[in-house]
Amino acid sequence: MKVVSAIQPKLQQAEIDLAARRPNSLSAYDLYLRATAHYYAMNREEVEEALRLLYRALEIDPRYSRAASLATVCHTINLMQRWAIDPQSDLKEAARLAQLVLSIDEHDSDTLACVGLAKAYVSGDFDTAIEMVDRAVALNVNSATAWGFRGVTCVYVGQAQEAVCSFERSIRLNPLDPTLFVTYSMLGVAFIDLRRFDEAVAVAMKALRKNKTFGLANRCLAAALAHLGRDAEAKRIVAQILEIEPSFRISDLLSRSGKWPQSYFDGLRRAGLPE
Incomplete structure (x- = not known):
């Protein structure tokens, strides 16, 4: 099999x-x-x-x-x-x-x-x-x-x-899945929920090497970096996110779904993404 x-x-x-x-x-x-x-x-x-x-x-x-x-x-x-x-x-x-x-x-x-x-x-x-x-x-x-x-x-x-x-x-x-960047991004969110922030950064970066504009990968990376106190790096990723999605708001994401882990939202806020 x-x-x-x-x-x-x-x-x-x-x-x-x-x-x-x-x-x-x-x-x-x-x-x-x-x-x-x-x-x-x-x-x-x-x-x-x-x-x-x-x-x-x-x-x-x-x-x-x-x-x-x-x-x-x-x-x-x-x-x-x-x-x-x-x-x-x-x-x-x-x-x-x-x-x-x-x-x-x-x-x-x-x-x-x-x-x-x-x-x-x-x-x-x-x-x-x-x-x-x-x-x-x-x-x-x-x-x-x-x-x-x-x-x-x-x-x-x-x-x-x-x-x-x-x-x-x-x-x-x-391992050759064309949408592997999605899997890595969601794996990163799971790592954030488990407070395994270094691993979240690693898989988010893997995702971005495969698709550098994928929104979830960028958001995952920003949140994980913020949780680690790597504020300058997190702010750089936030700038990239807002360049790709100028209208992004955390409240908009919350209004469309309440299923994401709270620690993920906490990281997005710490990173400086607009509420």
């Missing part, structure tokens, strides 16, 4: 590359693959394009669970990253799509983990979320995706040590 888990990401990337070269007459699966490539870029415009392609896929096949589950994640990421123009719309659509996924297939590990994340972040249904992500990794213990979403979910329900174990498992299973 370890061999399979190592080969699977490479096979999917090959399929994505093939779908990108196909003509405009695309199947739902082709559209899903193209959407996945945009999702991997993990910025506002690319996630928006991923959603456009996923909805086209769902027009062709309204019960395509993989397309519906990735769309659920994209709407959730819009909220997490403060990319949502209309947060209530993203909340409602993520909740709707999560229910659609469950009505189609409750036995696929990756889609179940996607829904678990949405249940934690969008719905605040922590007990159901943990039940889903635990079941996801039980269904496929070698799914890097399932372990990664379990990690994010554990961060939101206050199980930081479980989050760390899940992220580390996910990284071991797929």
